Amino acid sequence: MEPRAPRADWPFLSEPPSDRIELQRQLVASDPFFRLLGVRLEDARQDHVTLALTFRPDLVQPTGIMHGGLYGILIDSAIAQALLTTLSPEFVVVTVHLDTKFLAPVTGGEVFADATVVRKGKRIAHGEAVVRDEAGTRVAQGWGVFAVTSGMPRP
Amino acid sequence: MEPRAPRADWPFLSEPPSDRIELQRQLVASDPFFRLLGVRLEDARQDHVTLALTFRPDLVQPTGIMHGGLYGILIDSAIAQALLTTLSPEFVVVTVHLDTKFLAPVTGGEVFADATVVRKGKRIAHGEAVVRDEAGTRVAQGWGVFAVTSGMPRP
């Protein structure tokens, strides 16, 4: 991340507010969609978030491997959470484009999505995430482009 | 789709086998992951498949709109099913790259992912899918690159 001088209308803070990470932890823990799938917040610090997911028999494709769409959910959500660590409260981020690259199948255990903020802009933010299995093998990788807006639904 | 002359090792059939569509319908209906989310096979014919999903309170983001990761699952799965309509039984398709573009939020009702096969190759296949809401508004669009393999897990 290249630093940029703060401005009055700049949507990002210089560091996370004192209670921000704890709030994100509660948000993820109570989110109905994350509970449905079993997505957990494993780690969070400024511009970085790790989400975790445990293999389950109802999260697989017909061939028995973890459904690839789950990587997309982990990548998208982990990058959004990484952006939220320093986002000002009056702004929201909305995914504009997400790409997922599939590198290896997962047939059990845990997967971890490590997201990093790549660029914070006044209107556009970028982040990437690497998904690894329990053995540390990179199984997927993705990039997300987000619109930063002041609470409006459509950028 | 540009037609290509069939060869002995060509992984695609000239048209769907008589029971193929019905088998795909049963596969989707009994799939544990699709049942968890409520994904249904709405329509299927040669090189085209439509999947449907109904808005539920546990499929949303914190802002109350349908979680964008679900579009990725619909797009990925619909294209794979469209490829399966003519895939020879001894081959499988594996997602290599998936991108999803987010065009408008969904806050209720049904969404439909219409997938079309763009290119069938001996080893690489491409497809795209448009996701629309009940009113017909295009809410997302995606493209998938798939590896065509003879049952081996890693292309």
Added chain:
Amino acid sequence: MEPRAPRADWPFLSEPPSDRIELQRQLVASDPFFRLLGVRLEDARQDHVTLALTFRPDLVQPTGIMHGGLYGILIDSAIAQALLTTLSPEFVVVTVHLDTKFLAPVTGGEVFADATVVRKGKRIAHGEAVVRDEAGTRVAQGWGVFAVTSGMPRP
């Protein structure tokens, strides 16, 4: 394109100004980079632009096929030009994300990139383009996400 009600700060016009297409034609014809490569404006109307490029021996990869990077230039530029047909003069569009899918090689003749605007937003616009060869075969396809800004270099 779903229509949206015009607003004071809305960056797009309801239709191209009378001299807009002719201005774009001159812009492309006099552009040094397009002249270097031989890119031409073949057709332009509201929300649609076709660019053309002729195969040359110095536009190839070592294997003798047209360099794939040229498809990216055609796709990016054609979508940008399609957005420009109705963009208000005080705004500019800047590419944020571009993806290119390669479907078939080109070894001679002309290629044409037909671009269509998919979504116009206040800050984000989307478009897609199909590249075909002289015989009409789809050889590449791409999607671009653009930031719409009021003349500022970094969104």
Added chain:
Amino acid sequence: MEPRAPRADWPFLSEPPSDRIELQRQLVASDPFFRLLGVRLEDARQDHVTLALTFRPDLVQPTGIMHGGLYGILIDSAIAQALLTTLSPEFVVVTVHLDTKFLAPVTGGEVFADATVVRKGKRIAHGEAVVRDEAGTRVAQGWGVFAVTSGMPRP
């Protein structure tokens, strides 16, 4: 890169042949398309290649910044060259999907595309590249999916 056991039909070597890097250097230096644009091979070693390009007045967009399509050419070509460092002579790589993310404009000086191989497979390979300007600012980033084939034009 996760190591994989070599097999008889495995398209990659365990390390670059003694004259490989020098051959790639000559290939890039004599390539007509690279000469047209001024693309140079700056550095090459196993699974990594850096290409360089100097800003020129005929490589710009109408707004005066370096044309974004050039990043795509650099990213695509640098990843392909990185794969070539260990590719067996009887195989070729063909780009299947390329995405480019635009992070900052370039208005002068040199740009460098550092490519790294991410995954080598029997039929599919992945690589990524970061483009930086003279000051080291990340101005673009991209990912390429390649088909590995035994000299056949269409995978």
